[in-house]
Amino acid sequence: MTMKQVEKNWFSWRLASLMVVMMFLSMAKPLTSQSTDANSTMVRYYCSEFYGMNAKYFFQNVNTTLSNLRRQLLVNPVHYAVARTLINGAAVWGVASCRGYVSTTNCIACFDDAVVLLRACGRGSGAHAFYNDCDLRYENYNFYADANNRGGIVICGNTRSPQQTEFRKTVEGLISDLRKATPRTSDFYAASTRALPGRSRTVYGIAQCNLNLSQSVCEDCLTPRYSSLDDCLPSTNGWTINNGCFMRYSSTPFFRLNQTTNITPLLWDGNSNKKRSIIGGVVGCVCFLLFVIAFVVWRLISKKTSGLQQDKSTGSTELLQGPARYSYNDLKVATENFSDQCKIGGGVFGEVYKGILKDGGFVAIKKTVMASTRGKIHFNDELKIISNVHHRHLIRLLGYCSKGPLLFLVHEFMNNGSLDQFLYGDKSRNLSWKQRFEIIFGTARGLAYLHEQYHVTIIHRDIKTSNILLDDELQPKIADFGLIRLLPEDKTHLSTKLAGSLNSGYVAPEYAIHGQLSEKVDTYSFGIVVLEIVSGKRCKDVIDDKSVDQSLLDHAWNLYESGTHVNLIDNRLDASEYAAEDVMKIIEIALMCTQSQVSSRPAMSEVVTLLSDKSLDEMPPIKSMFHEDDIKIPTDTSISLSSDATASTVQVSGR
Known part of the structure; x- marks a missing residue:
């Protein structure tokens, strides 16, 4: 059979499928959405062109994406969902949304109708259905930033208002106000009414933008839609839709009066x-x-x-007690002249040695280069700040010693070493779920203290399993916080700082690529650490069952989006020790922490609350936006990026 014959047969099959589907819809409509909501009628749909692809995996991924979208619409108070499935390279991105006035039941009914309709697209690489009450779209590429690339649809009613002048003026005022107010609402949706002169009739109108758009893009999307509706007047109803937004007016009610939005406070203008x-x-x-x-x-x-x-630069620290000062000779004796036998680790901050002081106490001594260019006052202040941090889950700085360009920091010693050694290093052993949760919870508490509870905000910047040490009870203690402020300027510059960690998968993309620093950098890294603790796998060394190289983060997102993230749990764990639902919710918290949009990540104090509260009724949703395009990655940089995941309402059980 020739290629032309194949294409001819395919188009014939697609046309036949469409006829069957349309016949099915005409028969089924009175029993589905039409019976519950007369507005849930199909406006228009598109099928993308046919492209050669692995049909088996592509349509499996289509089904997974559509199922994920439907599941989100069932639980999301705001009827908006985004999902993507990337298994076996057959990528499928999907978006579904319902109008703000639609009930969950009617939203699902509209979505189900759209799914049946889009099956008619057959082997097309994507499809898009517009209904009065909902939209559904899937493609084989990331279209989430699209708003105006496909021509808008405008439908004007056939009936003209008998009060043409008054009706035109009233509707123009209503849709103009909706155009201004909608981008300024939290959910990009507004519904309002306007009475005609004499209050003989009322006009109803709504405007809505997809939640994945920015406020400015929403404004740009609604402006031509407003102009299109204006051309419909004085028709008594009109609709206009495109990829990113929807507007409608009608003299017939299509939402309840108690569903209107107070748009008056949102109507300020530029002047x-x-x-x-x-x-x-x-x-x-x-x-x-x-x-x-x-x-x-x-x-x-x-x-x-x-x-x-009083010197203002020291005002915040002059009441703090500084760390003890050790002599260089004492530290030489304690470490046998810094011998290799006493060396227990090293990294960007220098080498670490185990030492025994004169009183018999064990300490960890970090040898690094002093930031001499920063000035003595600054250096002393930084040491005071670090040494006065007292928290159960943070390593204590006991003292220091400076000799020439070298700085020696004396910390409390953790006999059990670092978390990475327990998970997959020399001390590898099977930690129980209770022990793993205690490590997750303790680490979150330590970071929350550094960010919000200490009198100076400290951003760690290098959270990873090797910087989480374990005490004799396997309780976590975070090491190396605040030390980057002591490094010379050339080592804190973005191009060279944290050289060993930059490609490790722990560093937040906005910090690694653009140098944008905030507490949410630590939140991102914490999320990666949680995924490692739950899975028992390194964040960079994961290969899934299909032999496709993936980072642990990408692997976790794919499992989550297919609803199978229970498969991320370390199979070495005894299933009788934990409830799978609880561990899955911990995974969801970790994914929330790794969202690429910084503002979508929770603060660490919020993470602590989520981990500790056993009766949560509300939890911030995992952001229903995927902004991979927002972060441009140099070709010579290897960074494990997060994917803003699908929206869902997550509830977390505690320990």
Whole structure:
């Protein structure tokens, strides 16, 4: 059979499928969505072109993606879902959404109708269905940032309003206000009504954008939709839809009056905003001048009463007690002249030695290069800050010694070594689920203390299993926090800092690539560590069952999106020790921490709450956006990126 014959047969089969599906819909509609919601009618659909692909895996992935979307719509208060399946290289991205006024039952009914309809696309590489109440789209590429690449659909009603002038003016005002207000709402959705003069009739209108769009893209999407609806007037109803947004008005009610949005506070315009800015600027300047005057007066009084000037740079640390100072000779004796036999580790911060002090106590001594260019005052302040951190899950800095360019930091000693040695190193042993959870929970508490509970915010920047040490009770203690501030400037620069960790899979993409630093950098790394603890596998050394190289993070996302993340659990664990549902929820927390959009990651204090609360009714959803395109990766950089996952409502049981 020739290729032309194959294509001819395929198109004939597709046409036949479409006829069968349309006949099925015409028969089934009164029994499905039509019986529950008269607005759930098909507007238009598209089928993408046929491309050569592995049909078996592609359509398996289509089914997985569609099932995942449906599952999310059932549980999400905001009826919006995104899913992707990448198994065996046959990628499928999907998006489903329902209008804000639609109930969950009607949303699912509309979605099911769309699924049946899109089966008619056969072997096409994608499909897109528009309904009054819902949209459904899947493709074999990442289309999530698309908003206007496909021409919009405009449908105008056949009936004209008898009050044409009044009706036109009322509708124009309504849809113009919806166009302005919708991008400023939290869920990119607004519904409102407007009474005609004389209040004889009411006009209903809505506008909605996909949640994966930014506010500016939502605005850009709605502007041409507004113009399109304006062309429908004075028809009594009109619809306009494209990839990213939807607008509709009608003189017939299609949502309840108690489902309207208060858009009045959202209707400020550019001119009023400028006025607010000018007024705010004037008030701010006056307040600033008053503050300066008050500060000068306070300084003069302070000089007279004390006769002393406090250095502002040391004001936050002068009440802190500094670390003990050890002599170089004492440390030489403790480590047998820093012999290889006493060496127990090393990394970007230098080599680590086990030492025995004169009093018989064991310590860990880190040998590094001092940041001499930063000044003595700065150096002493940093040491004070680090040495005054006291928390059960953080390694104590006991003291220090400086000799020439070298700096020796004396820490408490952990006989059990680091977590990576227990998971897959020389001390490898099968940690129980209770022990693993205690390590996860303790590490989260330590990071939350550094970020929010200590008087100075400390961002670790290098959270990984080798920097989590275990005490005699296998409780975790985080090491090396704050030390990057002591390094010379050339070693803290993005191009060379953390050289050993940059390609390890632990570093958040926005920090590794763009140098954007926040507490959420540690949150990302913590999520990777949790996946390692749960799976017992290194974050960079995972090969799935299909012999496709993947990082642990990508592997976890794929399992989660197919609803099989229970398969990530280390098979060395005794299944009687844990409830699979609880471990799966821990995995979901880890994935939440690794979302590529920084604002979507929880703070570590929130993570602690999620891990400790046994009766959670609400939890921030795993962000239903996949922003892989937001982060441009140099070709010579190997970074394990997160994928913003599908939205779902997650509940977490505690220990």
